């Protein structure tokens with residue numbers, strides 16, 4: 001190794017992923033992590049389930065402790081925020097609780113993640129308004145949930161829906177969605193319709209094509225929200241889940257190249273435009289595997305892969321990110337949904353010649369209890385004769401069939417006349433002799 005000191009900004013999936021891998025590859029390397037929170041390795045994905053009392057100890061959200069890293073010789077500066085970077089002189093300026101300091105680096109890793117987007121109508125701090133991004137957010141919401149009745153969630157995306165499911169219990173939950181349907185960035189209309197049915201079955205009210213125009217509060221506590229169309233909704237707890245943006249404000253007006261939306265531009269080795277500076281996770285723009293298009297994909301599954309790539313490159317092992325498919329999976333009450341590949345907007349905007357099939361079947365044999373509906377969509381590139389994307393909905397984990405479709409998309413397998421014979425497994429509790437994936441592949445090949 002020709003360098004001596006690595007500074008990592010941000011101590012979550014990406015940052016600590018780099019640290020863990022790099023320390024395994026080169027135990028002697030000096031690493032300093034600068035982390036805003038007083039903990040590291042937050043598994044934010046668990047927050048909705050902590051709020052929903054699925055487990056009691058919020059520390060279970062932390063995959064590893066600061067002391068775990070200290071034991072392997074990593075210096076972790078908690079409650080410390082990087083305010084500025086002097087790229088010319090290879091120094092970061094750190095503001096800790098009571099003091100400012102500088103850290104010099106030989107190699108720098110930026111893993112500052114994403115920050116929740118706050119709707120403009122929320123112009124001040126309220127005592128009962130939260131995002132769902134940190135351990136503290138989760139703890140505050142979990143504490144309040146039993147003291148409130150009327151809960152309003154802004155945004156019917158993945159997180160808004162998970163939170164709705166976990167809060168509904170004895171509470172009245174209303175979701176306000178600006179767009180025409182839930183999960184519109186990830187799923188097509190047919191799947192949004194299934195989500196709407198599931199919400200209504202579970203007494204969650206979804207208001208679409210609407211926004212909060214005004215917030216009524218008393219002593220910094222929200223009591224009511226008023227929508228664009230004048231509808232008034234009682235509100236004891238307001239949750240904002242309208243998405244995240246790259247957390248890169250401290251990098252504005254520097255030489256580091258950002259996209260207009262503030263994501264750090266990286267190449268396939270996760271290197272930025274500046275020498276010795278790497279980045280990955282929710283603060284970067286990455287790329288799609290099939291069309292090599294630029295995508296912002298704030299997912300834990302992307303962050304850990306970027307972390308491995310960065311660690312290996314830092315250790316002198318040439319390594320590249322292979323591209324992403326924006327694969328996501330979500331449970332909305334009993335309904336489970338999975339998706340992978342480019343969405344409809346991308347296909348239309350880029351004039352991709354595509355064809356699709358959408359079919360509904362049963363997930364396993366009728367005589368084994370628990371048989372349920374399953375819906376599958378496959379989309380193919382008509383020119384290349386390969387699959388582009390897939391969406392599925394079902395119950396009892398039947399949607400994990402998406403794994404097999406992902407493999408076909410990942411390798412851009414050509415849909416020839418043999419593809420519908422792909423040797424998928426069958427036994428009565430799991431599937432039918434001719435599985436929905438075989439049927440869908442047969443149809444899409446002939447379409």
Ligand SMILES: Cc1cc2nc3c(=O)[nH]c(=O)nc-3n(C[C@H](O)[C@H](O)[C@H](O)COP(=O)(O)OP(=O)(O)OC[C@H]3O[C@@H](n4cnc5c(N)ncnc54)[C@H](O)[C@@H]3O)c2cc1C
Pocket residue numbers: 009010011012013014015034035036037043044045046047048080081082083111112113114115132133134159247250280281282283298299300301302303
């Ligand atoms: C509620 C929720 C549910 C999710 N569910 C899923 C899921 O089911 N599946 C999935 O794949 N993904 C999910 N995600 C997304 C996943 O959590 C993120 O993609 C992942 O955490 C990104 O990791 P990261 O390290 O890039 O960024 P982050 O997790 O955002 O971490 C960045 C860290 O850097 C720190 N930091 C920021 N700026 C500075 C600074 N200037 N100085 C010092 N420290 C700084 C932050 O405090 C933070 O600790 C979910 C996210 C949330 C919020």
